[in-house]
Structure formats: structure tokens, C-alpha cells
Amino acid sequence: MRLGELEPDGAAAVVQARLGRPAQDALEAAVVLEAWAGLPADAALRLGRRVRLPADGAAGVRRWRPGDGEGRQGVLAEGVALLIAIIAVAAWAGPLGDALGGDVLEHALKVALPTTLALQWALRSRYLSRRAGLACLAEDRLALVALAVAVLAGLAAIPRFGPVAAMLVAVWVGGTVLARRGWGLWYGGLLIVEAVGLELGLPALPSLLVLAAVTVVADVVAIATASGVALAPPGRVSRALAAGLIGGLLGVLLIGDPSLGWGVHGAFPALALVPSVVGSFWGGYHLWTLHESIPRGLLGVELARASASMPRGPATSIVLGALARLLGATVVLSLLVGLTARWTSGTAAASLFVAFACAGLVCLFVSLLESLGYVRWALLCAGAALALELLVAQLAGSAMAPGTALIAAGTVGTLLAIAPLVGLLRTPGRVLATALWIQ
């Protein structure tokens, strides 16, 4: 029998043999008959229309195919580096304060912290959270060098405390790039060496300058030697600017409460930051899996339920998991830091730990909003929280317990951020379709 004389049943058998399954529709049957059975197109189309199709759609087995985004490699090392960074900075506070004057250090920290957070958020948004982010960063090196020089020169031009703030920004932002490169532990080692040097009586400003210079050089090497090519373009500039603004607002939130007394009380309050920073890091890392966990959780959920409410669905689970990690780590570590306060010249004031926990919460939820594309709402939350903090600090003055303004701000910011998330996360299909995949 020649192929041109195929009957529909024979054609169906040919299609089944080629595809390993029945044809999906008449057109697929025709394509197979033409491509693999040698029928001319018109004959294949005619015969394809007569091939008997199955009565029910093939269910098949859904397989999860992980995305091709880079996973976060070396998360533990990144976390350890972060911890070392905070403890090292806490250890610097005394010697730097003695050498520069508590007032200078406090002002430098108050400028450096928001600037650092703004730059870190912007860098993460455009480069560091992306595939081959360092390669993208390398492609934009001229613009970035110009930006870095402008920022650092601008900071350094501020009288008295400006140069110190500029050096701190270089060290901290540079550390973010080194951590992304997988050199977080080396960076942590540098900070420890600096802390030990300061304790041994090295001159504060020159040694900080050397540290900043070494960090910048290490950044250049890290970017220049990063493997891979920029397979994907970097994030959009407007989004990075908005992220930078959010980061800056959150940074100001951290230093906006005058009762925290940055830099003037030895290790206090930098050590008190450790619990909430570690908690935020752990919670944030868990939240990082949202982009994979939601589609994985929705795999096999029938179409009729695609827009259904699932209060215990994958989106809610991930966010609650992140929240539990943040709160759990913060509470346990706060107790630990509080109990060891007498040996670390730190603080045991419970309100301070609560304040930083509130700051951690607002950061977590604001960053979630930002990552889901609700940038304006995230800005509103951060802005409203900051405005409230400044208002409370103004009204309460020195009568309030340490961190009261930050507690109020963190609480309001968190509640504002949670409001749209509650409705959104309940329907994971909607989160996936309208937020995660349409930015």
C-alpha cells in the first residue's frame, strides 16, 4: 500500500507511531503525515481531517521544570559574612568613636546607613538579583564607576563626618558585590582584621581608608573575573531607582529614631541589630523561593481552580514561613544578645530589640511588595512609616523608651504592607499570573 492510499485508521496509526500518542487535532495529524509519512501537503491536510481523534484529552504527567535562573549559591557563607559584618562594625564603634568623636561617628553612620541601603537595593534590583548579574554589571562599568565616584565624592565633600561616611559606604556596598561573587567570607575576614587592628591601636581613619580601598579593588577584581555572559539584560533603570528610594527610606527609618543613639554608646546599638538582621536574612532567603514555589505548588491544580482562593496555598505558605523564620530567629537571638549584654557592653533594653524586629518586619513586607511589582505601594509603606517615626520622635522627645518611634513606624508600615498582600496571596494563581510573571 502506498502512503497516498492511506485510510484514516492507517493514518492514525502512522501518527501514533511517530508521536507516541494520538494526534492532538487534525492539523497535527496533517503535519505528521506530511513531515514523516511523505504525503503532499494537500493530501496530508485532507487525510488529517479524517483521522479519528481521541475522545478525551490526554492527561499526561506534569513535570516540574525548574527555571533557568541562578539559585543563590553559598547562602550560608553570605549569611555568615553578614553576621561578621555587623559584629565587626559593632566592634569598630568604640575605637572609631574615640578617635573621631562620638558625634562625628554618629553623623557618619546616619548618612552612611541610608545611602548604603539605597545603593544596595538599587544594585540588587538592576543587577545582583539576576542571572549573570555581575556580567551585566561589568557591561555597565563606565556608568557605574561614574556613579560611584559621584556618590563617594558627594559624601566626602560633607564637612567633618563626610569622608568617614564615604568610606563606610564603600566598605558596605562593596561587600554586597563581594558576597554576590561568593567572596563573602573573605570580606568578613577583612572586617575582622580591621576590627583587630583598631583594637590594637591602629590609627582609625587611615586604616578605614585602607579597608575601603581594598574593598573597592576587590570589587573591581570580582566584577572583572566574574564568569558568564550577560544572557539577560539588567533590570530597568526606573525600577532600580524606585528600589533605591525604598532602600533609602528604610535606611532613614533605621536611623530616624533619636533614642537609638547611634555610635555613642560603645557596641550599642549595633549588636542589638544582630537578631533582626539575621532573622531578616533567613526570612528573606525563604521568600526568595517564591518565584519557584508558587508555580511548583500550582502544578496540577485544575484550571477551574486557577483563580480560586487558597488560604493555605503555596503563596501564603511561603510568606508565613518567611515570617516565622524572621520572628523566631529574632526572638531567640534577642534573648541571647540581651543575656550576654553585660559582657559585650551592649544593651538589654527589650524595647530596642522589639524596635529592630519591627524594622525587620517592615523591610520584609516592603521588599515582598517591591518584588511583586507593587512598587508604589512599597514606597507608600516605607514613606508612611518614616513619616510616623519622625512624628512620634518629635512629639515624644526624650521621654520615650528606646526605639518607641521605630516600633510605631515598623508596626504601621507592616500593617500597611500586609493589607494588599492578604487579598493577593490568598489566590496564588493570581499572584503567579498577574504579579510574578507580569512585572
Place this chain on the structure above:
Amino acid sequence: MRPRVLMTTEGTYPYAVGGVSSWCHVVVGGLPDVAWSILPIHAGGRRPAPLFPLPANARFAGCVELWCERMPPRRPAPAARRRQPRPTLPAELARTLIGWRGDLGALVDALSWCRANPDALRPTFRSLAAWERFVAALLEIVAAREREAGPAPPLDAVDAATLYQQLYWVARTAAVPTPPCDVLHVTCAGWAAIPALVHQRRHGTPLLLTEHGVYVREAYLAAARGGDDAGARFLATRLARGLTLAAYAAADVIAPVTEANAAWEVGLGADPAKICVIHNGIPAPLSWDPPPGQAKVVSIGRIDPLKDIQTLLEVADEVGRRVPDARFEHWGPPTRGQEAYARACERLHARLGLGDRFRFMGPTSTPEQVLRDADLVLLTSISEGMPMAVLEAMAQGRAVVATGVGGVPEVLRGCGLVVPVGDVGALATAVATLLRDRAYAARLGRRAFDRVCGRYTQALCLARYRALIGELAGGAPAAAQAAA
């Protein structure tokens, strides 16, 4: 005044190498009396760098980068004129593109709204109401029973979200502004047609569609071989079908590169009166040189499932047993996005132990020299229009062994060996026969050379496009007949 032509491309010119890109470059550069605007559509990813320099008579009319993070274009408009989101839009696009019997008029209406309201697209697609209506529409589509369509596979929430995202990008593509022009030249019946459909609706500009491969056919082949789940396969092929049928319906002239494609187009519902076959052409060759006699077999093409490189490797293995001194070279880079396939080919190469008997040579900028150095040219594609690689091989006077796809049998009639797709034994026999019988191979090569000189020159191809564009730009209704 020179006619102004907007050419839309998809994944090809000027950002990727391949037959379609080469053809675009020839047509754009070969018609200097036309003012070309090029609107490429590509799948995002790496920052694009043109691989073909645009000639002086061409300029970019923007670039549609699918899946990128850029926001839709903003239009300065008074607040009063700003439109509200259209929560029915995703459902409308689903019904018209994915439904078996989509209303093409409604599709173009919806796409035209996207052009008029680019600011509203993101809020529309991010709204709960749009998502819910889309899911309801998709449920209707899945439940619909059509005899030729067969039953839809069970779809899940991830399938729905995936399609929703694709339709967002259909809308974004429709929203891209197009420059004023006298003729729209669409180079494939898929995504490249979207901006043209909107432009045509708004300005009544004639639309010329050139099909190298048959878009929907290639989408089905890719889906069949891609190993996707039934749901993903269903949606991908339905979307390709919807776009193709819309392009056929809107086109004033459909210019396939081969009669084989024309048969598909008519079979898919295109009006036969619109169809005007214009063969690809290459520069007229100067002289014929006999093959070097080194038992070298060359293939040229991207490393892509449609080129069936795995069959090529198996043929090389089989030929190696029969003609031990045979050497194979494949010239061409992996298609972007098909890197996994390229790695699979390399694994097969290693498993077959081909070693230096088969070498992947990468891209070439001198295909003529590569072909001249060959004794035989091999093509194992499972889908082609009128492959430039075959025409170039013929122009160099080399015998060709090829699979009988698209316009290949028509081109190679009497001057090459045509065998069924995927038939390793037949391909190997044909190759071994010609390597052993060098006189026969040389005779076939000479005939191929003569055939190209007579029928498939660039001058002929360009003359027909010049006439067709001139007629379309002049508004003559019988453009196809004039060009024919």
C-alpha cells in the same frame, strides 16, 4: 517618491543568522529604490547586537523585545483622554487566538485597542478582574467541542498563567508604534504579523506576507519534538495557529517561497487568489568548478531540532562504515534557546565515536568557499521553505542529498537526491552512492548549477518583489497577478 515599506521580522533579521535573515538582507539591500523600516521582534535575553548592517535605504523602526522588563510605551495624553483598563482584554485575546474558531475581526479590534492604550496594558493584565475573566474564557475554550480540534488536554493553573503572560506580550507587541508606510511586509505569519495587523486596521495599508517555512506547521513540529506537556503543547500550537490564520486573513498578498508552502496556506484557509509564489534567489554564479574529490560532506544550518542534526550525525556514522575516508563538516551555530539541543547533539557525537570524522565548525561568513570545498552537500531538515543552503550548494555546482521537505523536491528536481525525512538508511545510501560515484555526483552538481542560473537567481527574486511592492504601494488590486 520611493515606496516606504515596513518589514517586520521574528527572531531573525538583523539579530540572528540563518536563511530568513540572509533573505531579508538581500531583499532590503537589493531594492535600493524602496525606503525600508525594519521592526524586529525577538525573544529578549541578551542585549541584541545587529549581525547584519542595515543598508543606507533602511532604518530601524524600533525593536520589540519579548519577555523583557521594559514598560509599555507611554503616550502623553490629557487626563481626560486616558482610557481605563479593559478587563475583558485577556479573555478576548484567548477566545480569538486560542479558540478553534476565533473571530479574527474581534482579534484585530482588541489588538488595535492595545495600540491606542499602551499605558493601560499593564494595569489591565495585573488586575484580578482580567485574570478571572480570562480563566472563565479559557474554561469555555477547553470545553468547546470541534470535530477537527479534538478534545483539549486538561489544563492546570500554571498553563493558564503561562498563556496569560504570552497574551500580555501579544498585547505589548500590538502596542508598539509603527511608522507611516505604503506597504507592510511581514516575514512570517506569527508574532511578526501582530504590529502589521494593527497598522493595517488603522491606516488601511496593504499587507504582504512572505512565508519561508509554514509558521504553524513549524510550531506543530517543534511542539511534537519538544517534549512539552500536553497542556503546554496545546496552548503553543493553538497560539501559533491563531496568529497564522489572522495573518492569512489580513494579507493582501501571500508570497510563499515555494509551491509546497502554498499548498499548506490554501489548506489552512488562505484565499488562493492572494497567493503568489516568489522563489528565493542567490547571486548568479560565475562558473562551475568540479568537486575537489576529497570525500568531504558539508552541511550548513543552525543547530536546531528543525534541522534534525541528530539524524545528520547518525548518517555520518552509517556512511563512515561504508566509505571510511568520508569526512563531515557542519557549519552553523546553535539557535538561541536551543543550547540544550546542541549539547544533546554533542553527546550523540561522542556516543557514536565520530571524532574528527564529523566536526562542528561553528558559523561561517564564507559559505561559498565552504561549499566549494565540499564534494557533497547534505540537508536533513524536517521542515524547510526553500533553503538558501541548498540554493548556495547548487550555485557552487555541488550535488545535494536532502530530505523531501517544503520546496526542496521542487528545487532539486533532476539535480539532487531527495529522501524521506529521518530515514538514516536512505540518506546514508544516497551519500555513499555519490561519494563512490564521483562522476555521477559531478554531473548532478553541473545540472544543479545550470538550474540555479536559469530559475533561482537573486535578480529574478528581487524583480518580482520590486514589482509586487510597486503594485501594492500604488494600490492596484491585482498586485499578485502583476507580480506573477
